[in-house]
Amino acid sequence: MSAEDRGAPLVEAPDDAVAGEVVLRLTDVVKTFPGVRALDGVQLEVRAGEVHCLLGQNGAGKSTLIKVLAGVHRPDSGRVEWRGEPVAFANPQAAMRAGIATIYQELDLVEDLSVGENAFLGHEPRRFGFVRRGTMARRTRQILGRLGHAEIPPGRMVRALPAAGKQIVSMARALSHEARLIIMDEPSAVLAHDEVGNLFRIIRELTAQGIAVIYISHRLEEIREIGDRVTVLKDGRTTAANLPARDTPTRDLVSRMTGRTIEYVFPDRPSGAADGAELLTVEGLTRAGEFADVSLRVRAGEIVGIAGLVGSGRSELLETVYGARRPDAGSVRMAGRALRPGSVGAAVRAGMGMAPEERKSQALLLGEPIYRNVTLATFARYARAGFTDVGRERAEADRIAESLELRPRDVRRPVRTLSGGNQQKVVVGRWLLGDTRLLLLDEPTRGVDVGARAELYQVIRGLAAGGVGVLLVSSEVPEVLGLADRVLVMREGRVVREAPAGELDENTVLDLVMAGSLMEGAPA
Amino acid sequence: MTEGPTPTAAPERAAQLPAQSPPVDPAETAGAVHKVAAQGRISWWRGDGGEGVRRNLGLLGVLVVLIVIGALTRSDLYSDPDWVWDNVLSILKLAAVVGVVTVGMTFVIIGGGIDLSVGAIVALAGVWCTTVATQSYGAGGMIFSALTVGVAVGLVNGLLISYGRLVPFIATLAMLVAARGLAAEISDKQTQVSDNTFINGLASNHLLGIPLLVYILAAVVAAGWVLLNRTTFGRRTVAVGGNPEAARLAGINVRRHTVLLYALSGLCCGIAAIMLTAQANSAQAAMANLYELDAIAAAIIGGTLLSGGRGTIIGSLLGVVIFATITNLFAINGLSTEAQNMVKGGIIVAAVLVQQVQFRSLTQFLGRNRLTT
Numbered sequence: 101m102s103a104e105d106r107g108a109p110l111v112e113a114p115d116d117a118v119a120g121e122v123v124l125r126l127t128d129v130v131k132t133f134p135g136v137r138a139l140d141g142v143q144l145e146v147r148a149g150e151v152h153c154l155l156g157q158n159g160a161g162k163s164t165l166i167k168v169l170a171g172v173h174r175p176d177s178g179r180v181e182w183r184g185e186p187v188a189f190a191n192p193q194a195a196m197r198a199g200i201a202t203i204y205q206e207l208d209l210v211e212d213l214s215v216g217e218n219a220f221l222g223h224e225p226r227r228f229g230f231v232r233r234g235t236m237a238r239r240t241r242q243i244l245g246r247l248g249h250a251e252i253p254p255g256r257m258v259r260a261l262p263a264a265g266k267q268i269v270s271m272a273r274a275l276s277h278e279a280r281l282i283i284m285d286e287p288s289a290v291l292a293h294d295e296v297g298n299l300f301r302i303i304r305e306l307t308a309q310g311i312a313v314i315y316i317s318h319r320l321e322e323i324r325e326i327g328d329r330v331t332v333l334k335d336g337r338t339t340a341a342n343l344p345a346r347d348t349p350t351r352d353l354v355s356r357m358t359g360r361t362i363e364y365v366f367p368d369r370p371s372g373a374a375d376g377a378e379l380l381t382v383e384g385l386t387r388a389g390e391f392a393d394v395s396l397r398v399r400a401g402e403i404v405g406i407a408g409l410v411g412s413g414r415s416e417l418l419e420t421v422y423g424a425r426r427p428d429a430g431s432v433r434m435a436g437r438a439l440r441p442g443s444v445g446a447a448v449r450a451g452m453g454m455a456p457e458e459r460k461s462q463a464l465l466l467g468e469p470i471y472r473n474v475t476l477a478t479f480a481r482y483a484r485a486g487f488t489d490v491g492r493e494r495a496e497a498d499r500i501a502e503s504l505e506l507r508p509r510d511v512r513r514p515v516r517t518l519s520g521g522n523q524q525k526v527v528v529g530r531w532l533l534g535d536t537r538l539l540l541l542d543e544p545t546r547g548v549d550v551g552a553r554a555e556l557y558q559v560i561r562g563l564a565a566g567g568v569g570v571l572l573v574s575s576e577v578p579e580v581l582g583l584a585d586r587v588l589v590m591r592e593g594r595v596v597r598e599a600p601a602g603e604l605d606e607n608t609v610l611d612l613v614m615a616g617s618l619m620e621g622a623p624a
Numbered sequence: 625m626t627e628g629p630t631p632t633a634a635p636e637r638a639a640q641l642p643a644q645s646p647p648v649d650p651a652e653t654a655g656a657v658h659k660v661a662a663q664g665r666i667s668w669w670r671g672d673g674g675e676g677v678r679r680n681l682g683l684l685g686v687l688v689v690l691i692v693i694g695a696l697t698r699s700d701l702y703s704d705p706d707w708v709w710d711n712v713l714s715i716l717k718l719a720a721v722v723g724v725v726t727v728g729m730t731f732v733i734i735g736g737g738i739d740l741s742v743g744a745i746v747a748l749a750g751v752w753c754t755t756v757a758t759q760s761y762g763a764g765g766m767i768f769s770a771l772t773v774g775v776a777v778g779l780v781n782g783l784l785i786s787y788g789r790l791v792p793f794i795a796t797l798a799m800l801v802a803a804r805g806l807a808a809e810i811s812d813k814q815t816q817v818s819d820n821t822f823i824n825g826l827a828s829n830h831l832l833g834i835p836l837l838v839y840i841l842a843a844v845v846a847a848g849w850v851l852l853n854r855t856t857f858g859r860r861t862v863a864v865g866g867n868p869e870a871a872r873l874a875g876i877n878v879r880r881h882t883v884l885l886y887a888l889s890g891l892c893c894g895i896a897a898i899m900l901t902a903q904a905n906s907a908q909a910a911m912a913n914l915y916e917l918d919a920i921a922a923a924i925i926g927g928t929l930l931s932g933g934r935g936t937i938i939g940s941l942l943g944v945v946i947f948a949t950i951t952n953l954f955a956i957n958g959l960s961t962e963a964q965n966m967v968k969g970g971i972i973v974a975a976v977l978v979q980q981v982q983f984r985s986l987t988q989f990l991g992r993n994r995l996t997t
Contacts, residue, residue: 462873463874465862530874
């Protein structure tokens with residue numbers, strides 16, 4: 101991007117929103133990696149006792165900014181003032197000592213150490229080189245008490261705790277360092293719905309003690325509930341600073357992030373209802389503890405969406421249909437023929453393809469060229485007598501790359517170098533080769549920026565128009581409603597509603613999805 | 625296809641995506657190939673392994689340095705061209721047996737595993753093929769039994785790891801102990817002399833002035849290179865080692881492939897057993913001692929990633945040859961094996977350090993288009 105393309109002018113809201121003293125001030129911070137300006141002039145002001153929300157799309161520079169604050173990266177230029185003094189943290193320990201603690205999305209805990217050992221990792225209370233276990237346990241108990249979780253035993257192994265408990269241990273670690281600023285990178289992403297309320301309660305207690313919190317989340321409703329002020333990043337630049345979190349209109353926030361005013365753009369549905377031949381028939385599929393008695397159908401050319409929370413059994417269901425998990429009961433048939441249970445090979449041969457939830461760990465060979473990732477499921481078909489036909493593979497991958505508008509287009513580059521959205525195109529593109537008749541998509545737009553999302557929606561709709569059946573899982577209700585022809589709502593491992601997408605609205609689905617977890621506690 | 629106005633700037637072309645792979649038009653395919661070639665101008669021999677080729681050129685440089693050191697320290701010997709030729713052949717002969725084992729090991733490591741039992745398999749196969757009973761079937765019987773024993777033991781390794789879900793380190797460590805035990809049992813701890821002139825001749829005979837053992841090494845390396853770089857088996861190996869979950873969800877039978885990898889390693893051990901038996905004119909339970917370490921070290925020096933998914937056959941071959949050259953360098957200078965082992969240890973560490981630096985700068989270089997979040 102060029103210097104003229106500086107986007108919207110910086111908006112500064114009046115300063116009286118929060119009363120505390122300024123603990124952190126960033127001025128014109130720039131951080132460049134070879135070939136990319138990850139931070140290109142960031143302004144940020146955080147006051148004691150506030151929850152300051154950072155908002156921005158993937159690639160906006162949030163993670164880089166966190167890493168600058170946490171002492172992982174050093175800025176190339178600009179000022180970082182911490183409690184009135186200009187600072188440059190040499191390493192994460194220096195930031196920790198100064199009182200800045202970071203809780204990353206992938207919690208960095210040692211699973212086989214105890215809660216107390218994790219809380220005081222690297223600065224255990226000690227005497228003559230021996231850890232004072234009693235003191236450590238006592239201080240851990242104190243901190244857990246401050247966090248309102250005195251019930252967690254300091255001696256418990258972290259491995260034995262649920263995700264929410266682990267997050268509390270991470271916070272305990274921050275407090276053990278006497279942190280004045282705690283940075284939380286999408287803390288709600290690992291939590292079930294009812295645990296988020298508890299997280300907010302803890303955050304409020306921390307801020308009441310004068311601790312500042314930088315809160316990163318993609319969920320606007322959370323920002324409204326917990327945040328005081330919002331700073332919006334776009335392309336490594338601050339596009340709006342210190343907006344009041346509660347009453348800035350969503351439209352304004354989104355437009356600062358994107359330069360657009362709509363977040364979801366879905367292609368139109370074809371007018372005639374899909375009445376293709378029945379492709380996928382699932383009867384009474386059950387896996388103990390995950391989902392029970394699920395029956396569903398997907399016709400050729402139809403997009404069927406499954407809405408449900410993390411833990412509702414939707415991803416497990418998808419993987420079982422695909423043969424990656426073996427069902428306890430029930431059957432999966434493709435075009436009337438029963439598939440061998442628990443065999444991915446059988447599913448693929450029958451014409452199924454899947455884009456799994458975790459792109460990097462489940463779908464891609466990151467160091468391998470793009471074309472080899474595109475042909476990962478089909479290279480054997482292009483081979484002659486076991487010898488691969490690399491020319492043909494490149495040509496096919498090239499065709500896919502062109503039709504999906506992959507950027508960069510050179511299919512010999514390692515997949516590692518692509519952005520999230522383009523990596524997802526590679527995964528979906530894999531199944532456009534060969535004779536895929538049914539595509540299973542698990543969270544196809546996770547970590548994909550808004551522009552690439554719209555393109556992916558077009559691709560998926562285009563596939564259906566070409567006669568491919570699509571079974572789609574997403575945590576984002578608008579996505580399911582906007583894209584699917586027919587919607588199944590899952591809760592606690594069961595399908596609780598099935599209807600054409602046109603007959604459902606977002607609130608109805610959200611109610612159905614969350615009813616159980618709000619009233620009766622977390623799903624098993 | 626979508627009708628009516630699309631409320632977005634999203635490209636129309638994406639919407640017109642061909643849903644099914646259309647029947648392949650040969651002309652179109654050829655055109656696309658031509659376009660790719662024009663974009664990249666990649667030579668066939670380089671293929672996609674640009675990074676691996678650069679690394680291997682570095683190893684070649686190390687080899688040249690070692691030879692120069694040899695020439696400087698023993699300039700008296702190096703002044704005789706006949707001696708130099710003989711010395712090259714003796715280095716290659718030294719590398720031949722371990723080289724064959726290393727080719728199998730390279731596949732196993734790229735596939736995400738490790739095989740600690742290779743030395744023991746060589747010993748077991750060697751002992752098995754030199755029993756009086758086996759020798760009575762002649763050279764064909766001996767070769768058949770060595771290869772069969774190698775493959776069978778490899779299959780057991782693979783099955784234990786794939787279907788018994790044992791960690792490769794443990795399964796092959798157990799096999800290391802067990803196979804040597806069985807070899808000692810069969811041979812009654814005696815050295816079994818090979819009377820077969822064809823087998824023994826593999827080590828002593830030459831073709832065009834080059835020992836037959838070196839031809840065997842060349843054949844195995846060539847076959848290994850083709851298998852890794854030009855076949856679906858090789859592609860599966862990289863996929864299974866690079867990301868087993870992705871491979872599985874792409875429909876690759878990861879378990880079966882893992883079994884095949886260990887069987888392949890066993891096959892290479894069977895070949896090596898015949899070569900080693902030929903060299904010594906005999907076999908015994910203690911033969912091929914610590915070959916597993918030599919093979920792993922050579923593969924690692926050659927740039928094979930111990931966590932799987934990356935490696936080259938040529939790199940492994942260069943690793944083996946570098947080791948043999950060091951041994952030779954110490955021998956011609958009359959230095960002790962102890963000093964030699966220390967140098968080898970240092971070389972392993974240095975090679976990995978250099979590769980890490982290269983890899984880091986490379987990923988930074990490639991990261992220039994990455995969107996940093």
